[in-house]
Amino acid sequence: xxxxxxxxxxxxxxxxxxxxxxxxxxxxxxxxxxxxxxxxxxxxxxxxxxxxxxxxxxxxxxxxxxxxxxxxxxxxxxxxxxxxxxxxxxxxxxxxxxxxxxxxxxxxxxxxxxxxx
Amino acid sequence: xxxxxxxxxxxxxxxxxxxxxxxxxxxxxxxxxxxxxxxxxxxxxxxxxxxxxxxxxxxxxxxxxxxxxxxxxxxxxxxxxxxxxxxxxxxxxxxxxxxxxxxxxxxxxxxxxxxx
Numbered sequence: 001x002x003x004x005x006x007x008x009x010x011x012x013x014x015x016x017x018x019x020x021x022x023x024x025x026x027x028x029x030x031x032x033x034x035x036x037x038x039x040x041x042x043x044x045x046x047x048x049x050x051x052x053x054x055x056x057x058x059x060x061x062x063x064x065x066x067x068x069x070x071x072x073x074x075x076x077x078x079x080x081x082x083x084x085x086x087x088x089x090x091x092x093x094x095x096x097x098x099x100x101x102x103x104x105x106x107x108x109x110x111x112x113x114x115x116x117x
Numbered sequence: 118x119x120x121x122x123x124x125x126x127x128x129x130x131x132x133x134x135x136x137x138x139x140x141x142x143x144x145x146x147x148x149x150x151x152x153x154x155x156x157x158x159x160x161x162x163x164x165x166x167x168x169x170x171x172x173x174x175x176x177x178x179x180x181x182x183x184x185x186x187x188x189x190x191x192x193x194x195x196x197x198x199x200x201x202x203x204x205x206x207x208x209x210x211x212x213x214x215x216x217x218x219x220x221x222x223x224x225x226x227x228x229x230x231x232x233x
Contacts, residue, residue, distance in 0.1 A: 030216070031218050033220075041225065042224060042225035042226050043223045043226075045220065048214065048218075048220060050215055050216030054215065054216065056215050058220075090160055090161070092160075094218075096217060096218050102149045102210040102211060102219040103149045103166070103168045103210070104210075104219075105151055105153075105166060106153075106161070106221060107162075107163075108153075108160030108161045108162065110159050110160045111159075111160050
């Protein structure tokens with residue numbers, strides 16, 4: 001089974017701090033994603049990476065950046081946190097499988113609940 | 118653009134009741150369709166999928182049929198259990214991105230609460 005591991009389940013930080021959220025997958029997936037999940041809004045895509053060092057902005061990239069130096073690891077960076085970034089953050093990965101890519105499901109980590117005070 | 122609309126919850130049922138969670142979609146092409154489930158305190162996990170019209174996905178007693186004519190993918194289960202209490206997300210995959218990959222579009226989720 002694919003395992004997607006997020007480094008922290010809960011984090012509490014203060015406004016203005018720099019925060020790194022780490023995600024590691026163990027199945028050699030090309031694609032990795034960062035979402036935030038808020039009540040009533042569902043999942044919103046922050047950033048997406050389809051290969052090492054390659055990234056693409058999602059629907060809500062403002063205030064975030066990402067890093068993918070190795071295929072298995074995808075980091076979300078909050079350069080200077082604000083209270084409106086309090087949320088549940090979910091990492092996911094999927095196979096690219098050229099030609100069948102749209103049939104590939106995503107595999108999710110258990111999430112990091114981040115609170116900014 | 119692509120979109121997924123799910124019925125708003127929460128859906129509250131008694132154990133052994135029949136479940137339907139409606140999902141309709143808008144897509145420009147021919148998407149693959151998915152249902153994911155999120156149990157409390159966990160991430161999403163794939164429940165079932167269908168990749169072309171008239172396909173039926175099934176898993177753990179849940180079923181959904183890809184209806185192209187009505188652009189729907191409703192989730193059903195004949196007899197729910199307390200352990201089915203979770204949030205259910207409908208999703209489609211039809212948004213190509215760089216690198217030849219696809220970015221899914223999710224519905225907002227429907228919470229299911231099953232009472233003993």
